[in-house]
Amino acid sequence: MKVRQNAFLGLFILVVLLDLFTGYFHFQGMRQFTKPFILLTLILFFWICGKRLDKKLYRYTLLALLFSLMGDILLLYDHLSPLYFMLGLIAFLLAHISYSVVFLIQGKIILKKKMRTVAVLLLVYGTALFMMLKDNLGTLKVPVIIYILGILAMAITAFGRKDLVDHTSFKLVFIGALFFILSDSILAVNKFLVAIPGSHFLVMGTYAAAQYLIVRGLLTGDQKLN
Template structure:
């Protein structure tokens, strides 16, 4: 569990419960296909997570809050996938770029050879996804490839960060990155390959868990820097 000072412990508990309740209500909307619930609680996911983060740290990171901001817009835009899928994709692309910048800040040195060595794992996975969905991508082929390269880089940086320092918070960050990649992969497969399948619950559960683990890692790193 993330440690916080006694003064803020009650606030942290309240806002962690709030994030949990918002998540449950959003997942209920997805499972029961209640559009009203989704429209209300999906945008509140990142709002409640940001609130949880803000009461947990003394010095909030503008960079991390920016990632949550673009995630919020990604969530909002993807409520209308037929109209705003590409814009939603762009919002989450920016989110991942910010997460990469955050992780790079934790790494003192990183050679290109090391990055390529571990990046190949994610590129092979990404290549397999593209192989299955390429026939249905059409004009989205290039945007999806760009997005895939970025999330592969996100996973690579998170892995290297953990291998260089196997602290618990780095493990949380790595787990969050992997689950986020799994969530994005499920979206791609659902939209462009298993078109008739309903993978909404898997997508949202993995997304929520990923964002929580990343938030937990950022909070822990912030508190450790204050010691």
């Protein structure tokens, strides 16, 4: 398993670098293939290596990855119509909900002190981000609020796995969830507030890392500790 995962990591990094290259040089025709290929590669890897996992966990993780793939494809065309952005937002919201279900299967929500602290910090961050963007969101205010709550719920449920799964698995998944928030934050600021130099590298780099860390974490250890 370890050899297979390391071999996949090399392939995955190559695919991500290819997409970063095509995005940097604005090869939009090629990006229609390189961007979706990131998630396609990850889906294939999880589909092969994740069959030993709990069936519900396996299915909902695949569902999260498939919704993410749909979101990636839809956002490729958001410059053509706002509808594509809205549909992409919905696809990723469904991905976050699916990931939340996965994390709840393995963990639980107990409002202990650490859990409350993490939840409050994430909610404060989400509120601050929305307040920065709200004047430029127009009709997207409510959808963005719902989306922010969805991604924060995903991160909070990821933290809910703490002490209930292998420690390495917990760290990989939770860090992946935080990278997801970071990626979407950069994308939102760049789209609605101010242009960020190198935004393509930052958004796709953190996004690819997020998806990989979550999948790798789920494969690292799915058994609850006694």
